[in-house]
Amino acid sequence: MEIRDFLSEEAVILGLEASTSEEVIRVLGGKLKEQGYVKEDFVDAALEREANMPTGLPLGGEYNAAIPHVDIEYVNRSALGLATLKEDVIFYNMVENDVEVPCRLVIMLALDQPKSQIEMLQSVAAVLQDPDVIGKLVNAKTTGEVYNILS
C-alpha cells in the first residue's frame, strides 16, 4: 500500500489525548513541520481550513476518521501523519458542516502534487473503507504495528 511510503514515522502518534480537533491538528502538523515536510504556516492554514471546510468522515462503523489537509502551497514534500486518539474528538462533517463526527482516527495529508499521487490517495480511501483496518489501527500499540497493518 502506498500509504506506508508517505507515512512519516515521527508523525505517527498513538492514543493521543486531546479534547479538540484543533489540538490534534496542531500536534500532527507540528510533527510534520519538525521533519521539514511542511512550511511554517501549514498548521495555521490547516486550522483555518478545518474551521471553514471540515474534514470529518462518518464511516458507518465503530469509529470515524478525519483527513485534515490544505493547499499545496503550504507543503514542501508530500507526507502523511496519523494519529489514533485515546477518546473520540469532535470534527465536523465534510458535506454537512453543522453535523458532528466523533473521530478516533486522524490522517493528516500534506500533498505537494495531488494529481500525481492518486494511488496514495486511493489507498487512504481504501483504509477509510475497511472497518477491519480502522479497528486494528485504533488499537495499535506501536508504530511498527501501524506499518504492518498498512502493508
Next chain:
Amino acid sequence: MTKTVIVSCGTAIATSTVAAKAIEEACKAEGIKVNTKQCKAAEIPVYLEQGADLIVTTSQLRFDPGIPVVKGLAFLTGIGTEAIVKEIIDILKD
C-alpha cells in the same frame, strides 16, 4: 457527446482527485464520454460559465449552481457508492 462533470472539494486536492477517478471509471464502464474538471468550491462559477452537466462535490456547497449536484462523500467512505454512481450515470445519460 462528451459530458462535463465539475468535481469540487475544499482545496481541489485530495478528495476531488479520488472522486474524479471514480467518476471517470464509472462512466467508462457505461460507455459515457466524460470530462472531469477538478476545482475548489470557490472556483465553481468559473467552470460553470464554461458549461457543465453535473457537479460532484465533497464539500458543502453554499449556493445553488443551477445544475444537478451530487454529494461525493461515498467515494471516500465507501458508504453508498453504488447509489451515487447510479445517480451520476442517470444524470449524465439524460
